[in-house]
Amino acid sequence: MLTTTAALGATLLTAGPAGAAAGTPQRVTLAASATKATSTKTAATRTSSATSRAAKQSKRATVAIKYAYKQIGDPYRYGGSGPGSWDCSGLAQGSWRKAGVKLPRTTQQIYRAVKHKVSWKGAKAGDLLFFYSGRTHVGIYVGHGYMIHAPHSGSHVKKIKLTHYYKSQFNGGVRPGY
Numbered sequence: 001m002l003t004t005t006a007a008l009g010a011t012l013l014t015a016g017p018a019g020a021a022a023g024t025p026q027r028v029t030l031a032a033s034a035t036k037a038t039s040t041k042t043a044a045t046r047t048s049s050a051t052s053r054a055a056k057q058s059k060r061a062t063v064a065i066k067y068a069y070k071q072i073g074d075p076y077r078y079g080g081s082g083p084g085s086w087d088c089s090g091l092a093q094g095s096w097r098k099a100g101v102k103l104p105r106t107t108q109q110i111y112r113a114v115k116h117k118v119s120w121k122g123a124k125a126g127d128l129l130f131f132y133s134g135r136t137h138v139g140i141y142v143g144h145g146y147m148i149h150a151p152h153s154g155s156h157v158k159k160i161k162l163t164h165y166y167k168s169q170f171n172g173g174v175r176p177g178y
Contacts, residue, residue, distance in 0.1 A: 053178060060177040061126020063099035068140045068148040071095075071157045076150045081105070086150040086157055088138045092128050095140055101177040107138045114174035123173050129162075131169040141173070 071094075074086055081090035089110060093103045104113050111130055118127050125143035139149030142159065147166075150157045 057175065057178045058124075058126070060096075060099040060101055061124070064095040064101075064126050064176075065140065065142050065148075067098040068095040068142070068157075069159075072148065072159060074150075074157045076153055076155045076157070078153060080150070088150045091148070091150045091157060092138050092140055096176050099177060103176060107135050110138065110176075111135050111172060111174060114176050116175040116178040118173040118175050120167060120170050120173070124175070126177075127173050127175050129166075129173045130171050131166060132171060135171050 068091060071082070071086060071091060074082070074084060076087060077085035078087055079090070080086045082094045086094065089105060089107045092107075092110060093105060096103050103110050107130060110128065114128070118124070120129075123129060123141045125141060127141045129139050129141050129147060131137040131139070137149070137151075139147035139160075141147050141162075145162050146159055147162055148157065148159045151160075
């Protein structure tokens with residue numbers, strides 16, 4: 001009877017296939033099995049890490065959304081970064097700052113700085129949605145087809161339904177805190 005060695009990269013001696021000369025050992029390397037087991041562990045670690053990151057991002061998004069809801073009714077002010085008055089990017093920045101995520105000041109800078117981009121259909125609560133050709137306006141998506149934003153001078157922070165108009169003006173989205 002032949003013995004086997006279970007060390008990584010070791011050679012395993014086995015009985016030959018049917019029809020082979022009796023008593024002729026066949027060499028099989030364990031490295032392939034060990035590599036497969038290692039890559040499976042690595043993939044599981046990556047999945048666990050991504051799940052953990054997504055859970056942390058979701059908690060941060062909840063904090064940002066709650067903060068944005070509290071600002072509803074505050075007046076719009078160009079360059080306003082709170083508290084008490086906001087412009088669109090100031091509201092996004094302030095809400096995510098409350099959640100522990102630092103964002104740049106302007107809409108274009110925010111879009112460039114946040115690496116995790118999202119589509120219109122892929123948007124989740126907390127994502128920042130950008131509008132118009134120069135990404136000159138941003139709102140905080142709160143789920144179920146609504147966003148909170150500071151729309152323009154003479155207005156105030158409000159929650160609105162994302163209509164066909166906004167869909168036609170959509171120019172990208174990002175997921176901060178991921």
